[in-house]
Amino acid sequence: MKVQSRAVINLLIVTLFIVFLYAFCNFKIMRISGNSMSPYYPDNQIILVYRGSYGLPYLFKSGYFLQWKKPDKEDIIVFHNPIDDSLSVKRCIGIPGDTLFLKHDTYYLNEKALPPSPLPPAADFRGGIIGNDWFFLMGDNYSKSIDSRMYGPIPMELILGKVLPVKGKS
Numbered sequence: 001m002k003v004q005s006r007a008v009i010n011l012l013i014v015t016l017f018i019v020f021l022y023a024f025c026n027f028k029i030m031r032i033s034g035n036s037m038s039p040y041y042p043d044n045q046i047i048l049v050y051r052g053s054y055g056l057p058y059l060f061k062s063g064y065f066l067q068w069k070k071p072d073k074e075d076i077i078v079f080h081n082p083i084d085d086s087l088s089v090k091r092c093i094g095i096p097g098d099t100l101f102l103k104h105d106t107y108y109l110n111e112k113a114l115p116p117s118p119l120p121p122a123a124d125f126r127g128g129i130i131g132n133d134w135f136f137l138m139g140d141n142y143s144k145s146i147d148s149r150m151y152g153p154i155p156m157e158l159i160l161g162k163v164l165p166v167k168g169k170s
Contacts, residue, residue: 030078
């Protein structure tokens with residue numbers, strides 16, 4: 001009887017350790033820096049990022065060991081910025097299969113004009129169909145956001161996770 005109860009306690013301890021480790025490795029608390037996502041997420045807003053939204057992430061590098069989902073349009077995601085490798089927060093507006101092109105310094109997504117950017121468009125991306133595992137991301141504050149309009153679509157391997165919704169915001 002004592003051996004069985006000891007085994008149950010050991011199993012419970014191991015299970016709790018695994019749950020804690022999973023939660024520790026898959027959730028990240030961050031602070032928004034800048035106004036590119038305001039008014040939805042103003043400067044200094046605390047956010048919670050779930051790294052397991054799109055798959056089982058590697059622990060010590062970007063990318064996914066096992067991927068089960070891709071970002072949807074309107075997902076707010078955290079990713080490694082391709083310019084300086086800092087973590088950035090933007091909204092996913094273009095997904096694989098969407099048509100994106102540039103005409104007179106204005107991007108068009110599925111034939112709908114996007115707001116103008118504060119900087120010139122990406123020099124090496126002029127348009128076409130967004131490829132598999134690539135995403136076009138923009139900040140909600142269009143005039144202040146440095147985003148995919150400047151550096152082009154982002155590959156899935158740079159995406160860290162999805163921002164969990166804040167109570168009172170959709």
